[in-house]
Every structure is written in structure tokens, then in C-alpha cells.
Amino acid sequence: MAHLTYHSHRLSIAPMLDWTDRHYRYLARLLTKHARLYTEMIHMGAIVYGNKEEFLRFKEEEHPIALQLGGSGAQQLTKATKIAYDFGFDEVNLNCGCPSPKVQKGSFGAALMQDVGLVSDCLKSMQDSADIDVTLKHRIGIDEEESYEFLRDFVGYIALNTQCKTFIVHARNAWLKGLSPKENREIPPLKYAYVYQLKKDFPELNIIINGGINTLELIQKQLENVDGVMVGREAYQHPMFLQKWDQVFFENESGITIEDLIQALYEYTKQELDNYPQLKLRNIVRHYLGLFHGQPRAKIWRQMLSNSDLLSSNRPELILEAYEAIKQ
Numbered sequence: 001m002a003h004l005t006y007h008s009h010r011l012s013i014a015p016m017l018d019w020t021d022r023h024y025r026y027l028a029r030l031l032t033k034h035a036r037l038y039t040e041m042i043h044m045g046a047i048v049y050g051n052k053e054e055f056l057r058f059k060e061e062e063h064p065i066a067l068q069l070g071g072s073g074a075q076q077l078t079k080a081t082k083i084a085y086d087f088g089f090d091e092v093n094l095n096c097g098c099p100s101p102k103v104q105k106g107s108f109g110a111a112l113m114q115d116v117g118l119v120s121d122c123l124k125s126m127q128d129s130a131d132i133d134v135t136l137k138h139r140i141g142i143d144e145e146e147s148y149e150f151l152r153d154f155v156g157y158i159a160l161n162t163q164c165k166t167f168i169v170h171a172r173n174a175w176l177k178g179l180s181p182k183e184n185r186e187i188p189p190l191k192y193a194y195v196y197q198l199k200k201d202f203p204e205l206n207i208i209i210n211g212g213i214n215t216l217e218l219i220q221k222q223l224e225n226v227d228g229v230m231v232g233r234e235a236y237q238h239p240m241f242l243q244k245w246d247q248v249f250f251e252n253e254s255g256i257t258i259e260d261l262i263q264a265l266y267e268y269t270k271q272e273l274d275n276y277p278q279l280k281l282r283n284i285v286r287h288y289l290g291l292f293h294g295q296p297r298a299k300i301w302r303q304m305l306s307n308s309d310l311l312s313s314n315r316p317e318l319i320l321e322a323y324e325a326i327k328q
């Protein structure tokens with residue numbers, strides 16, 4: 001049961017393709033010790049047949065950490081779940097919310113909400129394969145299906161037929177035709193009331209709300225209605241937002257200072273570049289660009305850390321130099 005030590009979904013950082021890789025997650029973990037971290041969505045086939053180490057490695061400090069899987073075949077999802085368990089993940093989350101055309105073509109992501117029986121079969125098989133928390137992330141509906149009853153029946157069926165107890169609900173529909181993934185995160189209206197109602201109808205389930213939550217006050221308000229809050233874009237684009245989370249929502253611990261953070265990021269980057277010679281500095285520091293968002297000299301920081309000439313040397317000291325430049 002060692003794998004089930006970490007239970008809290010009170011606050012989490014959303015799975016985001018190309019964004020929540022291990023380098024970003026390490027930054028996030030320096031800022032909040034307790035929020036649950038999610039990987040990017042990784043296709044089950046990549047895990048079963050690909051370079052597992054490359055896709056799945058993470059640092060011990062990243063716990064509690066969840067792997068998000070994309071796919072819809074129970075057999076491969078189950079194999080991938082077992083592998084995730086062996087790697088030490090605390091949770092495996094199935095993606096039922098991604099509307100991208102590529103994902104639709106593979107019949108997974110949000111399209112899966114049309115086939116609750118298949119989702120249940122997948123979750124059951126995944127759960128049976130390993131002693132690990134298996135959870136679901138989904139939308140409130142798809143296309144013209146706007147009724148609360150659709151959402152209630154979807155969750156109700158899964159709760160009845162599987163051991164899945166945690167439902168992470170992106171509180172807007174996915175429109176499978178006509179909208180890009182980006183538009184699908186902005187245009188379908190947010191309906192938080194649907195998620196609150198879900199908590200009322202299924203008080204025994206762990207209901208986590210997601211979508212458009214970007215201030216401490218909004219998080220607080222959501223926590224009065226549901227069990228947890230998942231934050232996506234705000235956590236990535238303005239990482240210092242996370243600095244107050246532990247203090248406000250967990251154990252009153254004060255967050256890391258900016259000086260200590262920069263030093264820790266430098267040490268981390270140096271170690272990564274030493275350990276993985278193929279790695280490029282730009283792949284790590286691209287996640288640091290938003291750190292000084294809203295501050296007068298933020299532009300200098302961003303310019304230095306995205307300057308091709310400066311990055312080409314692959315020297316981690318660039319982080320310290322950029323910080324010196326904005327401190328003056």
C-alpha cells in the first residue's frame with residue numbers, strides 16, 4: 001500500500017501537453033509541496049511500446065504525481081497502468097476531455113464520453129491490474145449535449161460499475177466539430193453549477209473542479225462546494241501563483257523565496273544537463289519564462305532566457321545571470 005500514501009486532490013496542477021513535462025513539474029514542486037502534479041497526456045501505446053524511461057521518469061520530490069493516459073483500448077491501458085505503478089506513480093488518470101481532431105481520430109479523449117460502457121470497462125480493467133488510484137478527467141458534455149442529466153448519468157454509471165472515486169471535471173462542454181483545442185478551452189461556457197450539483201448528488205465521490213480558476217479567492221470559493229480544484233493555464237503561465245498555495249490551503253507553511261527558488265532552479269538545471277548530455281538548456285528554461293510576470297523587468301528575464309545565442313552555449317549559469325540582470 002506504499003503507493004497509496006498520497007491522497008489529497010485538494011489542489012492540483014492540470015495535465016498540459018508540451019507544458020507539464022518533468023522540468024515544469026520540478027519548478028511547480030519547488031513552489032508547492034502539496035499540490036498534486038499531473039504529467040502531460042501520454043498515449044498508452046507510447047508507454048507500452050516506446051521508451052518508458054523517457055516518458056515516465058520523474059523525481060522523488062514530485063510526489064504526489066499522477067500519470068495521465070490517452071487511449072481507449074482496455075488491454076493497452078491496463079498494461080500502461082501496470083507500468084505506471086511499477087514506476088511509482090500515485091495515480092493514473094484517463095483522459096476523457098481532450099477534443100483535438102487527432103485524438104478524436106484515435107477515438108479517445110472527449111469522444112469517449114459518448115461511450116460510457118467502454119470507459120467503465122477500461123477503468124475496471126486498469127484498476128484490477130494494480131494497487132493504484134485510477135481516476136477520470138472529463139468535460140460536462142459533448143457537442144449539443146448540454147443537459148446536467150447527461151453528466152449525472154455518465155458519472156453515476158461509472159461510480160456504480162467501477163472503483164473510480166475521483167472525477168476531475170473541466171466545467172465546460174467539448175465541441176468536437178468546428179473548434180480548435182484552444183477554442184475548446186475558451187468558447188464553451190463554464191458551468192460550475194453542474195459540478196456543484198454533482199457533488200450534491202454523489203457526496204461520497206471525490207469531485208474536483210477545473211476550468212478558468214485563476215486566483216486564490218476563486219480557489220477558496222470552489223473549495224466550499226467541491227473536494228478539490230485543478231488549475232491549468234494560470235499555474236503554467238504565472239508560476240509564482242503557486243507560491244502561496246501551501247500557506248493558504250495546506251499547513252500554513254511559507255513558500256520558498258525567489259532567491260532560493262532561482263538557486264534551486266540553477267542547481268536542478270545544472271544537474272539535468274550534466275546527467276543528460278543530449279538535453280538542451282532551452283527545453284528546461286522555457287518553463288521559467290513566466291516567473292516574473294507583471295514585474296517591471298520581466299521582459300529582460302524573458303528575453304535573456306529565450307535568446308538563441310545565449311541559449312546555444314547550454315550554460316545553466318544563464319539563469320543566475322538573467323536574475324542578476326533584473327535585480328539591478
Ligand SMILES: Cc1cc2nc3c(=O)[nH]c(=O)nc-3n(C[C@H](O)[C@H](O)[C@H](O)COP(=O)(O)O)c2cc1C
Pocket residue numbers: 014015016017018019040041068095097098137170185210211212213230231232233234
Ligand atoms: C497547452 C495545454 C495543453 C493541455 N493538454 C492537456 C492534456 O494533455 N490532457 C488534459 O486532460 N487536458 C489538457 N489541457 C486542458 C487542461 O488540463 C485544463 O483542463 C484546461 O486548460 C482548463 O483549465 P484552466 O482554465 O485552469 O487552464 C491542456 C491545456 C493547455 C492550455
